[in-house]
Amino acid sequence: MARHLITSALPYINGIKHLGNLVGSQLPADLYARYLRGRGHEVMFICATDEHGTPAELAAAKTGEPVAEYCARMHGEQSALARGFGLSFDHYGRSSSERNRALTQHFAGVLADAGYIREVSEKQVYSLDDGRFLPDRYIEGTCPNCGYERARGDQCENCTKQLDPTDLIDPRSAISGSTNLEVRETKHLYLRQSALKGEIADWIDSKTDWPILTTSIAKKWLTDGDGLRDRGITRDLNWGVPVKRGNQDWPGMEGKVFYVWFDAPIEYIGATAEWADANGRAEADWRGWWRVDEGAGDVTYTQFMGKDNVPFHTLSFPCTLIGSGEPWKMVDYIKSFNYLTYDGGQFSTSQGRGVFMDNALEILPADYWRWWLLSHAPESGDSEFTWENFQQSVNKDLADVLGNFVSRITKFCRSKFGEAVPEGGAYGADETALIEALTTRIRAYEGHMDRMEIRRSAAELRAIWVLGNEYLQGAAPWATFKSDPEKAAMQVRLGLNLIRLYAVLSAPFIPFASKSMLEAMRTDLADWPGDVAEALAALQPGRHAFTVPEVLFAKITDDQRVEWEERFKGARE
Numbered sequence: 347m348a349r350h351l352i353t354s355a356l357p358y359i360n361g362i363k364h365l366g367n368l369v370g371s372q373l374p375a376d377l378y379a380r381y382l383r384g385r386g387h388e389v390m391f392i393c394a395t396d397e398h399g400t401p402a403e404l405a406a407a408k409t410g411e412p413v414a415e416y417c418a419r420m421h422g423e424q425s426a427l428a429r430g431f432g433l434s435f436d437h438y439g440r441s442s443s444e445r446n447r448a449l450t451q452h453f454a455g456v457l458a459d460a461g462y463i464r465e466v467s468e469k470q471v472y473s474l475d476d477g478r479f480l481p482d483r484y485i486e487g488t489c490p491n492c493g494y495e496r497a498r499g500d501q502c503e504n505c506t507k508q509l510d511p512t513d514l515i516d517p518r519s520a521i522s523g524s525t526n527l528e529v530r531e532t533k534h535l536y537l538r539q540s541a542l543k544g545e546i547a548d549w550i551d552s553k554t555d556w557p558i559l560t561t562s563i564a565k566k567w568l569t570d571g572d573g574l575r576d577r578g579i580t581r582d583l584n585w586g587v588p589v590k591r592g593n594q595d596w597p598g599m600e601g602k603v604f605y606v607w608f609d610a611p612i613e614y615i616g617a618t619a620e621w622a623d624a625n626g627r628a629e630a631d632w633r634g635w636w637r638v639d640e641g642a643g644d645v646t647y648t649q650f651m652g653k654d655n656v657p658f659h660t661l662s663f664p665c666t667l668i669g670s671g672e673p674w675k676m677v678d679y680i681k682s683f684n685y686l687t688y689d690g691g692q693f694s695t696s697q698g699r700g701v702f703m704d705n706a707l708e709i710l711p712a713d714y715w716r717w718w719l720l721s722h723a724p725e726s727g728d729s730e731f732t733w734e735n736f737q738q739s740v741n742k743d744l745a746d747v748l749g750n751f752v753s754r755i756t757k758f759c760r761s762k763f764g765e766a767v768p769e770g771g772a773y774g775a776d777e778t779a780l781i782e783a784l785t786t787r788i789r790a791y792e793g794h795m796d797r798m799e800i801r802r803s804a805a806e807l808r809a810i811w812v813l814g815n816e817y818l819q820g821a822a823p824w825a826t827f828k829s830d831p832e833k834a835a836m837q838v839r840l841g842l843n844l845i846r847l848y849a850v851l852s853a854p855f856i857p858f859a860s861k862s863m864l865e866a867m868r869t870d871l872a873d874w875p876g877d878v879a880e881a882l883a884a885l886q887p888g889r890h891a892f893t894v895p896e897v898l899f900a901k902i903t904d905d906q907r908v909e910w911e912e913r914f915k916g917a918r919e
Contacts, residue, residue: 349388349644351635351675352379353614355651355659356396356441359420360405362427364700365731366686366693369719370652374681374800376433377720378648380854381795383434384874390635393428394439394617395421398586399606400483404520413585417442427703431712432857437624439617441609446616447587450609453666454535454579455592462538462669464576465598470532471499471511475524479532479582480511484521487514504692506654508567533598535589536576537608539665543574546664549676557725559653560682564660577662579608611663615674638673648679648798656682681798684724688731701731701914709910713856714740714899720855721804733911737902744856744899747811748848752863754818755841756894762827763835765894767843769887771836780817780840784810785878788851795854810851814844835887842867842892843882847875859898866895 354375357363372393379391397417406416417440425438440446457463471480482500489497490513494504498520499511511517518525539546550564568574580589586603589596615636622632634641649659659680667674686693693700706715718739722729759768773781787810794803818841827834849863850872864870868891875881885892 347387348382348646349635350379350382350390351642351645351647352382352389352391353647353649354391354393355649355655356394356610356613357424358401359395359397359417359424360401361420362423362702362704364688364693364702365706365715365719366688366700367652368431368703368715369686369723370683371650371655372428372433373431373716373719374683374723374798375648375650376431376435377800377803377854378650378681378795378798380434380857384850384853384872385792386874389436390618390621391434391436392439392614392617392621393433393435394437394441394613394620395424396606396610396613397421397440397442398603398609399581399583400481400520403583403585404484407521414442423704427707430707431703431716434857437617437621439613439620441606441613441616443613443616443620445619445623446609446613448593449616449619450587450604450612451590452592453612453670454590454596454604454608455594456670456672457537457666458591460669460671462541462665463579464536464538465533466536466578467531467533468578469512469529470534470582471517471527472530473519473522473524474526474528476519476521479530480519480521480527481581481583482509482511484519485511485514485517485527486520487517490515501654503654506563508657532582534578534602535580535596535599537579537662537665537669538576539574539661540576542665542669543568545668546574546661549664549668550660553679556680557682559684559725560656560660560680563653563656563682567657567661574661577605579605581605607658607662608666611658612666636675638675642675645675646679647675647677648681649677650681651683653682653684656680679798684726684728686719686722686724686729686731689733690730705914710902711858713859714744717744717804717856720800721808723800723804725799725801733907733914737904737907740899741901743808743811744859745901747808747815748852748859749898751811751814751818751841751848752845752866752895752898755838755845756866756892758824759838759842759892760894762831763838765891767839767885767887767890767892768835769839770832771830771834771839773836773840774833776817776821777836777840780813781879781882783813784847787813788875788878791851804855807852807855811848814841814848817841839885839887840882843885846871846884847878847881850874850881862895862898865893867892 352375355371379389382389406413473480483498485499488495489502491507492505494502580602583603587609589599589602618632618635636642688700718736791806821837823834823837845863846867849860853860871884
């Protein structure tokens with residue numbers, strides 16, 4: 347049994363997340379966590395809401411709530427939706443927690459002691475109409491790189507280029523829309539990333555197994571232009587982690603908070619400490635996941651995120667950990683994703699475009715969405731969600747292949763043998779060939795899952811389902827029963843055991859359907875299959891009862907598809 351730490355990029359607190367957010371980090375992380383647990387490994391799966399910075403303040407201002415109350419409410423809503431989609435976090439924390447506050451201030455202190463933080467007097471945009479300095483995300487304008495008209499002052503959402511507010515063309519306040527802006531002088535803290543460039547470069551070069559997408563983005567930010575630049579880690583905001591040097595005040599930094607991209611990744615550690623607090627565990631229990639000197643040396647740490655988050659996880663957060671001089675666990679593998687687009691346009695939380703998590707669960711159970719999103723995960727390039735493709739995938743994969751198999755075998759058994767696993771008959775050549783084919787496919791499935799090849803894993807799982815259908819079609823127990831009831835009993839018994847096997851193998855992708863299949867087979871035996879022949883004898887003949895489940899997956903009709911296309915044209919009220 348190995349120990350695996352898994353973190354998913356923290357979703358912003360500013361509203362319900364869309365399907366693109368879901369498939370870009372949380373959902374594939376859950377797939378991997380469920381798979382590893384199924385294989386018997388010890389897993390710590392951590393995520394949290396990212397509650398500081400401009401998005402939280404602006405969203406709270408729109409609703410008229412105090413920002414702390416808004417964040418508490420939205421954390422509850424996001425937590426409920428995460429449960430609705432079956433995301434199996436060991437803890438879903440909050441970056442506004444006391445744990446994260448203390449850790450962030452601790453890191454700032456040790457980085458300063460090590461000489462990796464400098465104070466900088468700089469010019470910053472001040473809004474005369476708003477009466478305040480505007481942090482990067484409070485400024486919008488046209489991106490000088492791609493021409494996108496709603497680029498933010500820190501990064502263009504469209505082309506992902508890192509920006510400074512003064513780079514924007516026709517800048518305006520994101521609070522009021524005012525263009526009555528001027529540049530004033532203020533003082534901020536900068537993380538001296540440039541001083542750590544050599545160590546960061548060596549570390550990235552050592553990760554020869556990382557996806558090309560991850561490595562290419564990291565190296566581009568590391569070497570393009572002036573290379574790795576020092577990064578401001580404080581902002582003039584009211585909401586955030588107050589700037590302190592450890593537990594001491596920081597002269598000249600009164601009224602400032604740490605930049606959200608400094609404290610947010612630290613919340614991976616903070617949320618693990620929150621897990622310990624919530625479960626009455628000792629300090630050593632969470633530190634054993636994060637401190638190499640306290641037990642984390644045998645931990646494999648994997649991060650999941652969209653490609654826009656890669657620079658902060660390959661450069662900035664590693665600078666924080668390395669610069670601290672403390673033995674914190676560094677990430678071993680970063681699985682990054684391209685974008686999921688929606689009917690020819692982009693999903694966008696800020697612009698309310700696309701299908702959102704709450705909408706999705708209103709119209710269909712979570713497994714429908716989980717299957718489509720994971721089987722179309724944007725790994726090698728962007729993927730596009732269309733209602734026609736979604737309908738075809740659900741109908742052909744879930745309803746026609748898996749659902750049809752479960753329905754046919756259980757209903758036939760009930761009609762001819764009753765609701766118990768039938769006795770009689772012995773395997774022949776067809777059954778032996780099926781077991782060999784299943785073994786080959788299952789080992790391939792494991793290989794893809796081990797390598798986090800999401801789409802290939804889904805394709806292999808579907809192929810495993812297809813093998814059962816092909817066997818059932820060829821064996822035709824309904825015809826065999828007329829001349830050889832015992833042989834038909836054996837074929838049906840094999841089919842019922844396949845349902846249990848499919849439930850185990852499919853659990854990472856479709857956990858709710860998997861649970862229904864196990865319940866229908868009246869078993870909680872969910873051991874991962876080593877010897878396939880042995881796995882297909884788990885349900886004992888003659889005494890093991892089962893029930894015929896409700897329809898596992900209903901087909902999406904053309905009328906439903908048309909209705910949903912009209913309802914979700916890409917705008918959210």
